[in-house]
Amino acid sequence: xxxxxxxxxxxxxxxxxxxxxxxxxxxxxxxxxxxxxxxxxxxxxxxxxxxxxxxxxxxxxxxxxxxxxxxxxxxxxxxxxxxxxxxxxxxxxxxxxxxxxxxxxxxxxxxxxxxxxxxxxxxxxxxxxxxxxxxxxxxxxxxxxxxxxxxxxxxxxxxxxxxxxxxxxxxxxxxxxxxxxxxxxxxxxxxxxxxxxxxxxxxxxxxxxxxxxxxxxxxxxxxxxxxxxxxxxxxxxxxxxxxxxxxxxxxxxxxxxxxxxxxxxxxxxxxxxxxxxxxxxxxxxxx
Amino acid sequence: xxxxxxxxxxxxxxxxxxxxxxxxxxxxxxxxxxxxxxxxxxxxxxxxxxxxxxxxxxxxxxxxxxxxxxxxxxxxxxxxxxxxxxxxxxxxxxxxxxxxxxxxxxxxxxxxxxxxxxxxxxxxxxxxxxxxxxxxxxxxxxxxxxxxxxxxxxxxxxxxxxxxxxxxxxxxxxxxxxxxxxxxxxxxxxxxxxxxxxxxxxxxxxxxxxxxxxxxxxxxxxxxxxxxxxxxxxxxxxxxxxxxxxxxxxxxxxxxxxxxxxxxxxxxxxxxxxxxxxxxxxxxxxxxxxxxxxxxxxxxxxxxxxxxxxxxxx
Numbered sequence: 220x221x222x223x224x225x226x227x228x229x230x231x232x233x234x235x236x237x238x239x240x241x242x243x244x245x246x247x248x249x250x251x252x253x254x255x256x257x258x259x260x261x262x263x264x265x266x267x268x269x270x271x272x273x274x275x276x277x278x279x280x281x282x283x284x285x286x287x288x289x290x291x292x293x294x295x296x297x298x299x300x301x302x303x304x305x306x307x308x309x310x311x312x313x314x315x316x317x318x319x320x321x322x323x324x325x326x327x328x329x330x331x332x333x334x335x336x337x338x339x340x341x342x343x344x345x346x347x348x349x350x351x352x353x354x355x356x357x358x359x360x361x362x363x364x365x366x367x368x369x370x371x372x373x374x375x376x377x378x379x380x381x382x383x384x385x386x387x388x389x390x391x392x393x394x395x396x397x398x399x400x401x402x403x404x405x406x407x408x409x410x411x412x413x414x415x416x417x418x419x420x421x422x423x424x425x426x427x428x429x430x431x432x433x434x435x436x437x438x439x440x441x442x443x444x445x446x447x448x449x450x451x452x453x454x455x456x457x458x459x460x461x462x463x464x465x466x467x468x469x470x471x472x473x474x475x476x477x478x479x480x481x482x483x484x485x486x487x488x489x490x491x492x493x494x495x496x497x498x499x500x501x502x503x504x505x506x
Numbered sequence: 507x508x509x510x511x512x513x514x515x516x517x518x519x520x521x522x523x524x525x526x527x528x529x530x531x532x533x534x535x536x537x538x539x540x541x542x543x544x545x546x547x548x549x550x551x552x553x554x555x556x557x558x559x560x561x562x563x564x565x566x567x568x569x570x571x572x573x574x575x576x577x578x579x580x581x582x583x584x585x586x587x588x589x590x591x592x593x594x595x596x597x598x599x600x601x602x603x604x605x606x607x608x609x610x611x612x613x614x615x616x617x618x619x620x621x622x623x624x625x626x627x628x629x630x631x632x633x634x635x636x637x638x639x640x641x642x643x644x645x646x647x648x649x650x651x652x653x654x655x656x657x658x659x660x661x662x663x664x665x666x667x668x669x670x671x672x673x674x675x676x677x678x679x680x681x682x683x684x685x686x687x688x689x690x691x692x693x694x695x696x697x698x699x700x701x702x703x704x705x706x707x708x709x710x711x712x713x714x715x716x717x718x719x720x721x722x723x724x725x726x727x728x729x730x731x732x733x734x735x736x737x738x739x740x741x742x743x744x745x746x747x748x749x750x751x752x753x754x755x756x757x758x759x760x761x762x763x764x765x766x767x768x769x770x771x772x773x774x775x776x777x778x779x780x781x782x783x784x785x786x787x788x789x790x791x792x793x794x795x796x797x798x799x800x801x802x803x804x805x806x807x808x809x810x811x812x813x814x815x816x817x818x819x820x
Binding site for chain 2: 303311312316317332333435446481484488
């Protein structure tokens with residue numbers, strides 16, 4: 220009994236790192252330009268399909284296709300910014316919501332049309348199998364995904380805090396006008412934020428593809444989870460998203476284990492409501 | 507407005523006599539769906555369009571209307587028209603319970619909270635055995651009559667019932683536009699701080715808008731249950747349905763009286779016809795088309811298609 224509990228707890232923490240990575244992309248875009256990307260989960264879905272097709276067509280394991288998928292998603296993010304987001308950057312919130320929602324439906328529609336609604340999965344990967352650590356059995360893909368997510372989160376954190384470009388990004392997020400006076404091209408920074416924000420789901424999607432089914436609607440739950448993580452961590456806070464990701468992962472698996480698996484998602488959503496009612500700024504949010 | 511009103515009256519006349527001339531059950535069904543979605547979208551427009559609070563959870567009201575009717579009929583043999591009333595009461599109750607804390611949230615926080623509430627309702631009904639869980643509920647076949655809200659030999663009575671519901675919704679929407687309420691709603695949308703400084707009780711008027719929205723959506727839920735005679739959570743409480751409502755309003759013209767009606771006439775045929783003619787091969791095509799439409803409109807013509815027709819009119 221106790222073994223199952225600790226096993227569940229560990230799997231929640233592991234998936235939590237991946238949630239954190241997905242949420243970091245969302246929170247970067249939101250923090251920079253006050254636009255919520257409702258299509259975030261759909262980009263994740265695209266990344267998972269890319270990883271799947273790299274495997275089917277070229278026999279590339281997700282570990283090897285990781286850089287390719289990430290680069291493709293980075294490009295997709297930048298293109299999305301220039302074509303669809305730039306025109307509405309100062310538009311009313313309603314237009315912004317409908318554009319990112321439009322992207323959500325467009326990507327889902329394209330996936331349904333080209334790849335049908337079948338559930339697909341990469342049958343065997345380099346990381347398949349289990350390991351036992353202190354008597355707790357853990358899937359290797361989950362472990363690798365968690366490790367990759369931690370590494371990637373760390374990289375983004377380092378990039379934002381210690382590089383000139385990263386600091387420029389943070390400066391634009393803080394105060395567009397002053398950043399402009401300092402000679403920072405905010406337009407290019409926004410494009411970069413979209414690139415990195417979407418690239419993070421490229422990493423997350425590829426890591427997930429080695430142990431998760433791919434289907435056109437796979438993004439919707441992840442997207443909602445990312446909203447919960449971002450709200451809990453505080454909009455715009457990268458460090459907050461990291462901690463919140465773990466909390467959400469643990470809440471999800473524990474409510475599934477202790478109450479009912481089919482209701483676990485409900486508790487994640489209730490967590491969102493509880494956070495925005497009680498502490499709207501989240502754990503580490505500004506304001 | 508004059509020109510628009512004239513075109514609208516013409517449309518209503520055409521709709522009213524239409525079934526006498528075209529005897530095709532599929533077309534009737536299509537028009538019934540269009541009018542049902544138009545009614546709900548008008549409901550969405552009250553909270554999302556006039557008041558500017560984007561709700562992605564309105565399907566919950568539709569589901570409550572459908573389930574209240576079905577449960578009362580199946581378990582207690584209570585007439586569907588009373589079920590409709592019960593659905594409305596429950597929906598307004600939910601609107602108030604949800605609205606009270608959520609309306610303090612701004613913008614995106616509110617939109618995401620409504621997604622959460624809608625999804626929670628869907629999950630509860632999917633896992634609740636009393637309401638049939640994921641399997642859903644079959645409504646009993648009864649003698650066909652207006653009192654029983656069931657007709658088996660023809661769709662025509664359903665057609666006229668939903669037409670009347672649509673007219674009711676338009677009348678409500680028109681009354682809001684012409685009354686003080688409409689000005690309050692728009693003030694809350696355009697400048698909440700200004701509205702508050704003028705002494706408008708924002709919380710209260712958002713709640714009123716949400717309740718009106720809930721009622722207009724809930725009656726459609728009752729209609730749907732009686733029309734299809736079988737309901738389950740994914741046909742009545744799906745997030746996609748809530749999304750469709752906002753998209754219909756967005757396409758037609760957000761915050762405009764006839765925007766939702768126009769939007770439903772564009773959107774529903776697009777969905778139903780691609781489904782019929784392309785079948786499973788075309789799965790996703792309708793989504794691709796309407797998402798491009800939504801993106802295009804949101805970027806270049808945020809006022810919607812109605813603004814193209816009624817150029818210059820207010």
